[in-house]
Amino acid sequence: MSDEPYMALKKLGFDDWFVDHAKRLCGQGQSLGRVMAVDRDRLVVHDGEEEFSAELLGKFFYAAERATAFPCVGDWVCLEHHDSDQFASIDSVLPRKSLIKRKASGYNDEFQMLAANIDVAFIVMSCDYDFHVRKLERFLVLVNEGRVKPVLILTKTDLMDAEDLGMMQEDIEDAGITIKTLLVSNKTGEGLDAIKQLMLPQKTYCLLGSSGVGKTSLMNLILGDARFETQSVSASGEGKHTTVRRHLLLLEQGSMLIDMPGIRELAIAEVSEGIQESFEDILEIAALCRFSNCTHGNEPDCAIVAAIENDELDIEHYDNYLKIQKESSHKKSGTIGERRKGKNASRLAASKTRNKKKIVSED
Numbered sequence: 001m002s003d004e005p006y007m008a009l010k011k012l013g014f015d016d017w018f019v020d021h022a023k024r025l026c027g028q029g030q031s032l033g034r035v036m037a038v039d040r041d042r043l044v045v046h047d048g049e050e051e052f053s054a055e056l057l058g059k060f061f062y063a064a065e066r067a068t069a070f071p072c073v074g075d076w077v078c079l080e081h082h083d084s085d086q087f088a089s090i091d092s093v094l095p096r097k098s099l100i101k102r103k104a105s106g107y108n109d110e111f112q113m114l115a116a117n118i119d120v121a122f123i124v125m126s127c128d129y130d131f132h133v134r135k136l137e138r139f140l141v142l143v144n145e146g147r148v149k150p151v152l153i154l155t156k157t158d159l160m161d162a163e164d165l166g167m168m169q170e171d172i173e174d175a176g177i178t179i180k181t182l183l184v185s186n187k188t189g190e191g192l193d194a195i196k197q198l199m200l201p202q203k204t205y206c207l208l209g210s211s212g213v214g215k216t217s218l219m220n221l222i223l224g225d226a227r228f229e230t231q232s233v234s235a236s237g238e239g240k241h242t243t244v245r246r247h248l249l250l251l252e253q254g255s256m257l258i259d260m261p262g263i264r265e266l267a268i269a270e271v272s273e274g275i276q277e278s279f280e281d282i283l284e285i286a287a288l289c290r291f292s293n294c295t296h297g298n299e300p301d302c303a304i305v306a307a308i309e310n311d312e313l314d315i316e317h318y319d320n321y322l323k324i325q326k327e328s329s330h331k332k333s334g335t336i337g338e339r340r341k342g343k344n345a346s347r348l349a350a351s352k353t354r355n356k357k358k359i360v361s362e363d
């Protein structure tokens with residue numbers, strides 16, 4: 001990076017992509033920092049030298065129309081300094097290179113931001129109870145939509161024999177999914193070196209998955225230190241939502257990692273590129289239909305119908321594509337009444353947020 005003033009931030013992932021935005025948004029006397037954690041209206045920020053806390057002042061709460069206007073873990077922010085550096089506040093949030101967000105439960109239009117400016121999302125699924133190709137497809141839509149590169153980590157391999165693991169990987173291939181997959185046991189340490197090798201300095205990674213799949217166990221293993229709490233799962237494999245805070249950690253080897261609370265429900269909303277990228281195989285086949293507006297119903301020379309009949313396209317994979325697409329387009333358009341309701345709901349959510357002084361609700 002050419003610009004001298006940003007040198008110290010480079011190790012936190014600041015790069016050329018952000019420079020122009022920083023110049024435009026950060027005023028005189030302001031400085032740049034990366035959000036390491038969000039605790040209500042107090043944020044932990046890193047400026048390349050040290051961590052300190054910064055406050056979110058009233059203007060955010062009045063001006064912000066949508067949840068995505070607030071800073072989230074991983075964001076770059078312009079900071080204002082007060083009382084001879086005794087106190088810092090957030091002035092603005094830089095545009096995001098990537099953002100993983102999901103539909104917040106309850107409200108029509110609201111998103112919950114999970115993490116910003118992530119390079120690679122580790123989709124963590126435990127192979128004993130949790131793994132399912134349809135669920136993986138949902139995670140992929142979420143991650144691809146956020147412009148983040150996905151990598152699959154299958155944990156608890158110590159509980160599964162090699163044959164069953166092989167079948168899972170076949171299921172993934174059969175569904176037409178190409179994804180780098182790492183097999184990991186947090187018990188035996190299998191696969192840990194492969195993950196460490198993958199993690200590059202100045203890049204940001206996050207652990208995404210259901211509760212109890214071993215995200216925090218993996219984080220601790222990478223840290224080489226049982227620093228964060230983990231908790232056993234129920235007999236049916238259900239986790240207890242042990243992790244409640246998202247914290248960006250700068251690792252010794254130079255990369256950054258965010259552990260996340262387990263995701264309960266993966267509702268898909270307003271996605272477009274995410275679906276296209278995750279179901280590329282289907283779009284490629286559909287391009288071969290005789291009619292460009294083929295609905296893949298009764299039209300002649302439909303490539304999708306043919307591919308399903310020839311076992312070239314997995315019907316469950318195709319059904320999941322239709323389901324996710326329907327879910328998404330339903331959310332996107334809605335009736336005018338619904339949209340209005342959504343707007344009111346988001347205002348209500350914003351005022352509730354204000355009252356509770358709570359910025360993001362965890363799962």
Ligand SMILES: Nc1nc2c(ncn2[C@@H]2O[C@H](COP(=O)(O)OP(=O)(O)OP(=O)(O)O)[C@@H](O)[C@H]2O)c(=O)[nH]1
Binds near residue numbers: 184188215232240261
């Ligand atoms: N056998 C086995 N158990 C594991 C493995 N990884 C994690 N566990 C166990 O699974 C349970 C849940 O692990 P956590 O690391 O707390 O799971 P988490 O994904 O962080 O869960 P939340 O914080 O609730 O989202 C703990 O009892 C771990 O000891 C593994 O690779 N093999």
Ligand SMILES: [Mg+2]
Binds near residue numbers: 215217243260
């Ligand atoms: Mg955890």
Ligand SMILES: [Zn+2]
Binds near residue numbers: 301305
């Ligand atoms: Zn067709």
